[in-house]
Amino acid sequence: xxxxxxxxxxxxxxxxxxxxxxxxxxxxxxxxxxxxxxxxxxxxxxxxxxxxxxxxxxxxxxxxxxxxxxxxxxxxxxxxxxxxxxxxxxxxxxxxxxxxxxxxxxxxxxxxxxxxxxxxxxxxxxxxxxxxxxxxxxxxxxxxxxxxxxxxxxxxxxxxxxxxxxxxxxxxxxxxxxxxxxxxxxxxxxxxxxxxxxxxxxxxxxxxxxxxxxxxxxxxxxxxxxxxxxxxxxxxxxxxxxxxxxxxxxxxxxxxxxxxxxxxxxxxxxxxxxxxxxxxxxxxxxxxxxxxxxxxxxxxxxxxxxxxxxxxxxxxxxxxxxxxxxxxxxxxxxxxxxxxxxxxxxxxxxxxxxxxxxxxxxxxxxxxxxxxxxxxxxxxxxxxxxxxxxxxxxxxxxxxxxxxxxxxxxxxxxxxxxxxxxxxxxxxxxxxxxxxxxxxxxxxxxxxxxxxxxxxxxxxxxxxxxxxxxxxxxxxxxxxxxxxxxxxxxxxxxxxxxxxxxxxxxxxxxxxxxxxxxxxxxxxxxxxxxxxxxxxxxxxxxxxxxxxxxxxxxxxxxxxxxxxxxxxxxxxxxxxxxxxxxxxxxxxxxxxxxxxxxxxx
RNA sequence: GGUCCUGUGGAGCAGUUGGAGUGCUCGCCGCCCUGUCAAGGCGGAGGUCGCGGGUUCAAGUCCCGUCAGGACCGCCA
Numbered sequence: 211x212x213x214x215x216x217x218x219x220x221x222x223x224x225x226x227x228x229x230x231x232x233x234x235x236x237x238x239x240x241x242x243x244x245x246x247x248x249x250x251x252x253x254x255x256x257x258x259x260x261x262x263x264x265x266x267x268x269x270x271x272x273x274x275x276x277x278x279x280x281x282x283x284x285x286x287x288x289x290x291x292x293x294x295x296x297x298x299x300x301x302x303x304x305x306x307x308x309x310x311x312x313x314x315x316x317x318x319x320x321x322x323x324x325x326x327x328x329x330x331x332x333x334x335x336x337x338x339x340x341x342x343x344x345x346x347x348x349x350x351x352x353x354x355x356x357x358x359x360x361x362x363x364x365x366x367x368x369x370x371x372x373x374x375x376x377x378x379x380x381x382x383x384x385x386x387x388x389x390x391x392x393x394x395x396x397x398x399x400x401x402x403x404x405x406x407x408x409x410x411x412x413x414x415x416x417x418x419x420x421x422x423x424x425x426x427x428x429x430x431x432x433x434x435x436x437x438x439x440x441x442x443x444x445x446x447x448x449x450x451x452x453x454x455x456x457x458x459x460x461x462x463x464x465x466x467x468x469x470x471x472x473x474x475x476x477x478x479x480x481x482x483x484x485x486x487x488x489x490x491x492x493x494x495x496x497x498x499x500x501x502x503x504x505x506x507x508x509x510x511x512x513x514x515x516x517x518x519x520x521x522x523x524x525x526x527x528x529x530x531x532x533x534x535x536x537x538x539x540x541x542x543x544x545x546x547x548x549x550x551x552x553x554x555x556x557x558x559x560x561x562x563x564x565x566x567x568x569x570x571x572x573x574x575x576x577x578x579x580x581x582x583x584x585x586x587x588x589x590x591x592x593x594x595x596x597x598x599x600x601x602x603x604x605x606x607x608x609x610x611x612x613x614x615x616x617x618x619x620x621x622x623x624x625x626x627x628x629x630x631x632x633x634x635x636x637x638x639x640x641x642x643x644x645x646x647x648x649x650x651x652x653x654x655x656x657x658x659x660x661x662x663x664x665x666x667x668x669x670x671x672x673x674x675x676x677x678x679x680x681x682x683x684x685x686x687x688x689x690x691x692x693x694x695x696x697x698x699x700x701x702x703x704x705x706x707x708x709x710x711x712x713x714x715x716x717x718x719x720x721x722x723x724x725x726x727x728x729x730x731x732x733x734x735x736x737x738x739x740x741x742x743x744x745x746x747x748x749x750x751x752x753x754x755x756x757x758x759x760x761x762x763x764x765x766x767x768x769x770x771x772x773x774x775x776x777x778x779x780x781x782x783x784x785x786x787x788x789x790x791x792x793x794x795x796x797x798x799x800x801x802x803x804x805x806x807x808x809x810x811x
Numbered sequence: 812g813g814u815c816c817u818g819u820g821g822a823g824c825a826g827u828u829g830g831a832g833u834g835c836u837c838g839c840c841g842c843c844c845u846g847u848c849a850a851g852g853c854g855g856a857g858g859u860c861g862c863g864g865g866u867u868c869a870a871g872u873c874c875c876g877u878c879a880g881g882a883c884c885g886c887c888a
Contacts, residue, residue: 243845257848272838291848314839318822322849323837325822328880382887402888428887429812552814553884655888682888692888741888764880 212277218254222298224282229301231256232277232309234339235270236319245270249278249301250339256296257285260303267303273312273319273339279305327756332770334761346758349468350746354421356463357441364456366417366443371406373423378405378721381656383427385436393787399425402739404656405724407444408696411735412727416446421742432754433688433744436767441745443693444737450679450695453736454479454636457683457691460740461634468749471632477683481639486607490530490614492640495687496633498626502613503590504528505600514577516559517602525604529590530613532620535597536562543572546599549619555612558599563587565595574600618687633686640680643673643709650711655680657706658724659694666702670709679736690745693738700728 213232220229233251245260245267258278260267270276280303291297316332317325319339330337337343358368374397377384384398400406402424410418422442430436441460445453458475465471478496485494488501505527509517517527543560550558559574561583570583578586592598599616603609621627642661643651651673653659659678661669669676679695697703703725707717717725743755756762763769783789 237848237850239847239850241845241847241850242843244847245845246847246850248848259846262845286846289846289848293848297848314821316821318838320822320837320849323823326818326880329822426887429885431887432882434887689888739888765882766879768879770880 213251216253217249217251217256218295220256220282220296220299220301222284225284225299227282228279229282230277230279230305231258231301233275234319235272235274235276235312237272238270240268246300247278249276252344254295257291257294257300258303259300260306264303264306266306270306270308271312271314273315273336275309275312277305277307277309278303328764328770331756331762331764334771338760343757346746346750346752347760349750350758353464353468353742353746353749356467357419357421357460360460360463361417361419361443364417366419367415369410369415369418369420371400371403371410371420371422373399373425375400375406378402385425385427388786388788390785390787394790395787401426402440403442404658405721407442407737408658408724408732408735409727411444411446411696412730412732414446414733416733418445419443430763430765430767432756433747435743435755435759435762437763438755439742441691441740441742442737443739444735446733446735448734448736450638450681450736453693453695453738454681457636457693457738457740461683461685461690464745464749465632469632473632473634477634477636479636479638482637482641482677483639485637486610486614490528490610490612490617491687492637493682493684493687493689494614494635494637495618495621495627496635496684497628497631497686498621500530500533500617500620500626502528502530502610502617505589508585508589509578509582512578512582514574516577517600520602520604520609523604525602526606526609527600527602528609528613529598529600530617530620531590531592532597532599533593533624533626534595535560535620535624536565536595538562538597543597546616550612550616553612553615555601558601558612558616560597560599561586562597563592563594568594631686635684637682637684638680639677640682641674642669642676642678642680642706645674651709653706653710654678655692655694657710657712658696658703660697660702661706670705673709681738683738683740685745685748688744688748689741690748691738691740693736695734695736698728698732698734700725703728 213230215224215229215231217231217233231249231251233249236248236250236255239246243262245264247258247260247267247270248255249258258280278301280301282299282301284298285300315336317329317336319336321341325337338347361368374387377398378401382401384401387397387399389395389397403420403422407418420442422440423437424440425437427436428434443456445456458473458477462473462475465473480494482492485492487504488494490502506521509527510521512518512521520527546560547557550556561570561572561575563570568587570586575583586598587593590598599613601609601612601616639662641654642659642665644654646652655678659680660666662677662679665676680692681694682689682692684690697706743758746758747755750758752758761769761771767775778786
């Protein structure tokens with residue numbers, strides 16, 4: 211080692227010790243006759259003092275990489291710095307070696323100053339020298355370790371699965387990789403290891419996990435990157451409760467150690483339907499109340515056409531209350547209309563209750579009968595001074611989701627979110643299917659998700675009502691993990707495919723290898739996958755998953771550091787077989803649509 | 812694909828109803844300085860105002876287009 215101690219570990223007990231340190235110049239304070247340098251390494255910062263005889267230190271600049279030898283001493287009386295862990299002492303240098311110099315910095319390596327995202331990503335190696343970003347990396351490493359410890363204690367095997375594979379049917383667009391040895395054929399990068407982990411269950415591994423990189427070619431967000439990580443888990447011979455118990459053990463350990471928060475177990479469970487009815491979301495933020503109230507029956511018979519139209523068509527009318535919302539200006543109330551329109555709704559009807567008289571006012575109030583207005587406050591649980599927002603639609607879920615989004619916005623604007631609270635829940639009993647635009651059905655989770663016991667033998671009777679053994683774990687309104695019991699009976703799988711309109715040929719073409727495996731005694735199995743970036747983001751208190759990824763990409767999928775993606779050369783293009791000519795006919799492939807097979811070129 | 816915000820020396824920001832010279836803080840370079848910890852003092856260098864077009868006597872400022880970054884919707888478990 212070219213150093214004897216880590217800078218951040220030095221304490222008063224080291225006084226009198228001669229140490230050699232190595233690290234970076236975090237800051238220098240040059241007084242002419244004496245120079246102070248804050249020396250930073252991964253462990254922290256310590257003040258190094260250069261006296262007159264160490265004149266070479268004048269040439270030091272920020273972020274020079276240096277090796278310093280000197281004696282640890284207590285700082286002179288009154289010069290201690292209680293802000294620093296090493297603030298009681300300093301190192302008086304007797305030797306200085308500049309290991310490497312630093313050019314003028316394109317961005318400050320300083321915890322105080324914030325640079326733009328693009329610049330931070332371009333110089334991510336400088337960004338990560340800062341304590342906040344560096345801490346996020348260390349936290350994530352620790353999170354991995356905690357999860358691995360729990361899983362190994364429980365006899366899980368860490369098994370890697372391919373990243374060059376064929377499409378698995380998660381539903382997102384695949385990233386594709388041309389195959390030089392078979393021009394015209396392509397690998398897909400996995401959207402998740404879903405099918406492989408099920409094969410590992412057939413293989414008798416019984417307990418599998420992997421911190422797995424996944425790839426989805428969709429539009430990106432603050433919490434979505436083209437490549438992301440799942441803590442992926444699958445177990446044989448278990449029930450839903452077993453998976454949930456494991457999930458709670460992992461989450462409990464993570465939050466205990468990394469967020470200093472003891473999660474009360476069992477984590478409350480709410481059914482998907484209750485979550486939609488009460489919170490208008492399948493990932494409800496339970497840090498605050500502001501629950502939805504259904505008014506379909508209460509308002510039955512109303513002459514207000516917006517509501518009557520929805521009710522008569524068998525739809526839904528509901529409301530959500532904004533505490534104190536009556537004090538909003540006309541401009542603010544109009545702002546809600548723009549807010550609603552921005553997410554595709556026609557608008558957001560509202561009534562405000564006068565703070566003194568409790569009288570209902572606002573454009574919608576004129577359209578409601580005396581009787582409806584009279585009991586409204588009680589029906590929705592509103593007080594004088596509150597505002598009531600309404601949504602009505604023939605599509606129950608659509609109206610609930612609008613109110614659910616309004617609920618989140620209300621909490622934000624009314625300051626109801628307590629940032630110090632961690633509110634977890636499991637959302638269980640999710641629906642198996644949802645209707646497609648073409649009048650068919652599609653799997654909400656994925657087509658291998660098992661119907662629950664109640665629906666196992668009759669999900670075809672009412673596909674819109676059938677429930678699955680599927681569960682999501684939600685933290686403060688973020689889905690951090692989800693999973694399901696899988697179908698292991700061939701007959702049930704066949705019936706699900708039938709309902710989804712997947713023929714035997716198509717099924718065999720898309721994932722025949724899994725169906726083939728399921729012929730040979732597949733065990734009952736279930737699993738869960740945690741969105742690891744999102745989980746670490748929450749633990750780090752960050753508001754973007756970019757903060758917990760070492761080298762993230764921008765919204766456009768661009769990496770400002772490497773400049774990826776780049777065009778390829780003509781030679782690469784030819785060798786990769788990107789332009790191989792399609793054959794007129796042949797066996798199909800891919801996850802959907804007709805494949806374009808090729809002639810060898 | 813849609814809506815919105817941002818783009819001004821290396822960094823972070825200001826720039827009024829369009830009007831004389833684009834200003835501040837940090838950093839950078841030089842000099843001074845023995846107890847600072849966001850050290851201080853003096854001096855200096857550094858800018859196609861993202862890019863293209865238009866309106867105007869005159870555009871950093873107004874309009875159109877475009878590029879880049881960000882937030883959201885659609886999409887995506």
